[in-house]
Amino acid sequence: MIIGILKETGTEKRVAILPGEVTALKKLGVDVSVESNAGENAFASDEEYKAAGAEITSRKEVFTKASFLISINIVPDNDLKYCRESQVLCSVLNPVESAQWLDKARTQQLTVLALDMIPRTTRAQAMDILSSMATVSGYKAVLHAASLSRRFFPMFMSAAGTIKPSRVLILGAGVAGLQAIAIARKLGAVVEVFDVRAAVKEEVKSLGGKFIEVEGAKEDVAAGGYAVEQSEEFKKKQQELIQQRVVASDVVITTAQIPGKKAPLLILKETVSAMKPGSIIVDLAASTGGNCELTENGKTLIVNGITIIGKSDYPSDMSTDASKMFGSNIINLLKILIDKEGNFMLNMEDEIINGTTAVHAGEYMSQRIKQLLNVK
Ligand code: NAD
Numbered sequence: 001m002i003i004g005i006l007k008e009t010g011t012e013k014r015v016a017i018l019p020g021e022v023t024a025l026k027k028l029g030v031d032v033s034v035e036s037n038a039g040e041n042a043f044a045s046d047e048e049y050k051a052a053g054a055e056i057t058s059r060k061e062v063f064t065k066a067s068f069l070i071s072i073n074i075v076p077d078n079d080l081k082y083c084r085e086s087q088v089l090c091s092v093l094n095p096v097e098s099a100q101w102l103d104k105a106r107t108q109q110l111t112v113l114a115l116d117m118i119p120r121t122t123r124a125q126a127m128d129i130l131s132s133m134a135t136v137s138g139y140k141a142v143l144h145a146a147s148l149s150r151r152f153f154p155m156f157m158s159a160a161g162t163i164k165p166s167r168v169l170i171l172g173a174g175v176a177g178l179q180a181i182a183i184a185r186k187l188g189a190v191v192e193v194f195d196v197r198a199a200v201k202e203e204v205k206s207l208g209g210k211f212i213e214v215e216g217a218k219e220d221v222a223a224g225g226y227a228v229e230q231s232e233e234f235k236k237k238q239q240e241l242i243q244q245r246v247v248a249s250d251v252v253i254t255t256a257q258i259p260g261k262k263a264p265l266l267i268l269k270e271t272v273s274a275m276k277p278g279s280i281i282v283d284l285a286a287s288t289g290g291n292c293e294l295t296e297n298g299k300t301l302i303v304n305g306i307t308i309i310g311k312s313d314y315p316s317d318m319s320t321d322a323s324k325m326f327g328s329n330i331i332n333l334l335k336i337l338i339d340k341e342g343n344f345m346l347n348m349e350d351e352i353i354n355g356t357t358a359v360h361a362g363e364y365m366s367q368r369i370k371q372l373l374n375v376k
Contacts, residue, residue, distance in 0.1 A: 001342055004066025005034040007059065009076055013041035013319035014326060016070045021327035022052035028334060029342025035062045042319040068344055070330060074098055085109040088344060092116045092129065093358055095369045096260055106359035111346065117366055118333065119355040127333040131175045132325035133315045138179030140314035141282040145251045146187055148307060150278050154188025165190050169249040170209065171242065171266050171291055172256035173200040176284055180253045181209040192245055196227050212245060214238045226259050243271040254291035255284045260372040267292040277305025286310035
């Protein structure tokens, strides 16, 4: 089997597989065809890919030669015409936003593997690109805020007197939020945290954050550890408490998301206007609508001296290590998709493969995708 690695388009700087991971791929008994300059924005040259055993070809040739194509983002719509029946496309899908694209791929009888649909189980942890990328985002969001802030993060005791530490508020303690807590604490800030899932309370505490609790949160075991929509009463209580804590903070990092839904609105514009000038909000939920009412995805706004950063693409800014993590996750997934002879096998009995296969042989497969898209 030939695996094809595509160069990303648009502003994306990562590449799905770096030369180091090509070596690991070859050990699985496959050949690797890489689009020329695929790694340039992650500082990986064609020569390095060649030295790792890959063949460098044009984009069109990658589509022609490879039966299994890997990219970070879905291949652009107008590249679908280069794809043929039974070819496998493996990337992050964002099924709700890519619903039309997915339907086209289905009618073309392609097999689409959605890396963002890998079940969040212990066995699948090593394949979980969402966790890897959220780790990068949580880390970078704190550093970005710290570099823009006019205040120190740690407490400073010097001959010039004592400077109080910054107060950092983190909304949502998933993978990105937990990483943000760890980094903000390492920099010496005082960290407060909100989440609707009480299960994260102990983790927050163990990282040195203070968990702020709003009683009455709804949790749903069937949601697989993800957050679910909350009652109006809970939302009102939460709003009040959050607004108080936001106003007292120097930096707010928001990460709250609900899979397949618009991100919950947690910071109202009135609250932003009550914040101290110089404060910073980094909204990591920007691409799904944002947790702050004023957030604009991909933009940094300054409103009455408050900086609001709507950014969901920190992993692209950390293209070297983000690509490395992404590639390692894919290799781990491929270990269950490739047999001993180096051939592709789609064992639908395996819950990871079942959950990750979006479409195959003209049918929608993953139950979660069917639910999200409301299709059969
Ligand atoms: P996410 O990106 O979906 O959401 C980020 C956080 O926002 C979550 O903690 C969520 O509870 C929180 N949130 C949602 N609505 C909120 C609101 N109104 N107010 C405050 N907070 C709100 O989360 P994620 O990082 O993808 O993690 C989701 C789940 O998956 C977690 O339970 C995590 O532990 C689990 N997980 C499991 C694995 C694995 O076992 N393979 C790997 C990673 C994550």
